[in-house]
Amino acid sequence: MRDYWLNKLFYDLTTSSLGAAYKADRSAVLDGYALKPEVRKALLDDDLVAISRAGVNPYLLRYYFQLLGYSDETVMEKLHTALVPAAGQG
């Protein structure tokens, strides 16, 4: 399943000047997208594991992490955590 609006957010952030606005004020940008409350919270909390489980195209997910300046090592560590169902929930 894909969360369309989460994918749309990532697409817009990485293909327009919206990325800079997002880095300055996430909440203001998120107001423009019909996101589920738990998805919005994960974005605001920078909960990479939860975001990775929210139904996003993996390429768009990677572009989002790159936009935020995360190293590939950090991203892979978080993604690997997401692979283990019991982990990353704490």
Added chain:
Amino acid sequence: MATLAGVFAASHMPPMVFHWERVDPARRDEVGAAYADWGRRVTASHPDVLVIVSPDHFVNFFLNNLPSVCIGVGEAHGAPPERWLKDLPYKTFPGHPAFAEHLLAEALDAGFEPSVSRQMTLDHGFVLPFFKAGVPRLPAIVPFVLNTVEPPYPSLPRCFAWGELIARAIASWPGAERIAVVATGGLSHSIGEPTMGEIDVEFDRVFLQRMSARDHAALIRFMDEAIDRAGNGAQETRNWLVARGAAGPGRFESLYYRAIPEWYTGVGLAEWRLGPAG
């Protein structure tokens, strides 16, 4: 009548540009030399036109409107927008509208229904292998966008049939151009998935082995069974399957393979030997 100048395939992983230094000099030199050799082979085929089979990595299309197959028929294409490609030596990206429209017409006649773009922007999938191979100048490009980034993907038999169709369209094109088919992407890699960084070397080994065999049905059976286990990036081997269809009886030659963990990719380079006529 146009000539099928050559059929080629190459991986197109972005970290080869922005994480070049992460690979030690010995392997870097090796893979760099392999790309240079591949580029010399493409150049030596003297193509006037390249039909490049690659996905669009969310540059032209998004989930609201995502063609399975799209042919770029524009006179010129937009430059890749990736910031890490700002040093690309190519400044213009000419298309070949006349052949592209012919390919489109042949497709429709044969019961294929591709999407059409009259203004397409290329991305790294269309240029990176040529850039890293040191190919100084690109001939006219007909972009053949195959959706290998978001399911549902075009079926494997259809990918092969598309390749055959492209070859027939080249054979029936009345112009004197030499037209090469180049598939990019793959082999095994996983990007943005929980398995990111894993490379399925066994998938790549069997894939290259099956590519070499005459029996394309066995290749398709293998891909159908194994492709989903080799990472989302491995879906780009469907592009290679298009090239396999275009090459017809041409003999597959794997020019290079190495799994490069620093670039998260099983890196493959190939050419099809088309025989004296090619």
